Amino acid sequence: MFPLRLPLLAVLISLALCQFYDYDEQPVPMLGPSGPNCDRECDCPISFPSAMYCDSRKLKAVPMVPTGIKYLYLQNNQLEDIKAGVFDNVTDTLRWLVLDKNQLTNGKIEKGSIDKLTALEKLFFSFNNLTEPIIPPSKALEELKMTHNKLSKFPSGLLDDKENLTSINIQHNQLTSDAIGGAFKGPKKLLSLDVSHNKLKKLPVGVPSSLEILYADYNNIESIAKEYLNKLPSLRYLRISHNKLMDSGIPAGAFNVTSLLELDLSFNKLQSIPEINEMLEQFYLQANEINKFDLASFCKYVGPLNYSRLKHLRLDANNITHHSMPAESVNCLRQASDIMFE
Numbered sequence: 001m002f003p004l005r006l007p008l009l010a011v012l013i014s015l016a017l018c019q020f021y022d023y024d025e026q027p028v029p030m031l032g033p034s035g036p037n038c039d040r041e042c043d044c045p046i047s048f049p050s051a052m053y054c055d056s057r058k059l060k061a062v063p064m065v066p067t068g069i070k071y072l073y074l075q076n077n078q079l080e081d082i083k084a085g086v087f088d089n090v091t092d093t094l095r096w097l098v099l100d101k102n103q104l105t106n107g108k109i110e111k112g113s114i115d116k117l118t119a120l121e122k123l124f125f126s127f128n129n130l131t132e133p134i135i136p137p138s139k140a141l142e143e144l145k146m147t148h149n150k151l152s153k154f155p156s157g158l159l160d161d162k163e164n165l166t167s168i169n170i171q172h173n174q175l176t177s178d179a180i181g182g183a184f185k186g187p188k189k190l191l192s193l194d195v196s197h198n199k200l201k202k203l204p205v206g207v208p209s210s211l212e213i214l215y216a217d218y219n220n221i222e223s224i225a226k227e228y229l230n231k232l233p234s235l236r237y238l239r240i241s242h243n244k245l246m247d248s249g250i251p252a253g254a255f256n257v258t259s260l261l262e263l264d265l266s267f268n269k270l271q272s273i274p275e276i277n278e279m280l281e282q283f284y285l286q287a288n289e290i291n292k293f294d295l296a297s298f299c300k301y302v303g304p305l306n307y308s309r310l311k312h313l314r315l316d317a318n319n320i321t322h323h324s325m326p327a328e329s330v331n332c333l334r335q336a337s338d339i340m341f342e
């Protein structure tokens, strides 16, 4: 599905070697002498000349990026602004831009910088001070990470031409449901959306039917729209833990869709177990107010071919014990190897 071209593979291997995801760790093993055009404050390994490492150097300004650079690492600096022109030699070649852990605000990202990048595939912009998303014009964008900012709006239409965008991470922001209405309609290949730790009152509307993963933990979600999941036939993993879901906010059959494998409704205010489909494998309901075990939530009929595929079920920190489970449960829940009551 995602053919790895050779340079990308090289990057992945290099990154694995130098613990890319540990930003405090310098990529020491791969630093040799720097390439000829490299900025003096950065490193461009001879063995990997299309990458420029400028991370963790207390930089206050983005250096002029030399021709030929495709991968630019600027995380963990003290950047407060991005000046016009710094990307002028790489506008149609820069593929990865990593800006995590700086102090960037929208007002100080000058016109003539990110808005010129037409080939960007990955934009990592977490742990900054953005109040609105910064989206490059590149139609090749595949991955967008803007977690731990101060995003309070995500205007609709910004992602409309991002046909290859598969993953959006915007957890830990200040987004409300109104602020993201229609924001994710555009990217028709979107697989994964994480909107956890925001201020949503409902699950995001207008998300593409390609979606497989939706995480909305730690919001203020009180109800699920009727038929919400029927419009997402590929959805496998749905997490809505640490919200305000009550029985009255869950329409009959809301979670009874065959695509779901994992459903996390833990840390809500449910008093009964919502109906689920026979195909669900992981179901998390701990820390609710559940006070009865209704087997019909899992199986309406039980027979040789009609039984729940549930493997793991968590019911701990509720108001029930294993004595609440009727004896017939063994037939319906015949694959459940792990049912937790405490």
Ligand SMILES: *[C@@H]1O[C@H](CO)[C@@H](O)[C@H](O)[C@H]1NC(C)=O
Binding pocket: 037, 064, 065, 066, 067, 089
């Ligand atoms: C940018 O491109 C111009 C024109 O090709 C060239 O003169 C200049 O040296 C380049 N600057 C860098 C930092 O690569």
Ligand SMILES: *[C@@H]1O[C@H](CO)[C@@H](O)[C@H](O)[C@H]1NC(C)=O
Binding pocket: 080, 103, 104, 105, 128, 129
């Ligand atoms: C960014 O936000 C942090 C935390 O709220 C704050 O301390 C800092 O002053 C902000 N920096 C800028 C440049 O706005």
Ligand SMILES: *[C@@H]1O[C@H](CO)[C@@H](O)[C@H](O)[C@H]1NC(C)=O
Binding pocket: 139, 140, 141, 163, 164
């Ligand atoms: C989207 O990805 C495909 C497959 O990698 C590629 O051929 C195509 O050019 C990309 N589209 C854009 C607009 O970059």
Ligand SMILES: *[C@@H]1O[C@H](CO)[C@@H](O)[C@H](O)[C@H]1NC(C)=O
Binding pocket: 253, 256, 275, 276, 277, 278, 296, 297, 298, 299, 300, 301
């Ligand atoms: C789920 O929906 C199917 C098909 O509509 C139905 O046959 C089944 O009884 C429902 N399951 C539960 C637990 O409500």
Ligand SMILES: *[C@@H]1O[C@H](CO)[C@@H](O)[C@H](O)[C@H]1NC(C)=O
Binding pocket: 301, 303, 305, 306
């Ligand atoms: C039982 O399972 C079979 C085969 O999956 C299905 O065709 C039938 O509709 C199911 N019966 C009920 C009552 O759900």
Ligand SMILES: *[C@@H]1O[C@H](CO)[C@@H](O)[C@H](O)[C@H]1NC(C)=O
Binding pocket: 291, 319
């Ligand atoms: C817990 O369950 C018991 C027995 O079903 C019931 O008497 C009690 O009121 C319940 N407590 C709460 C807080 O729902």
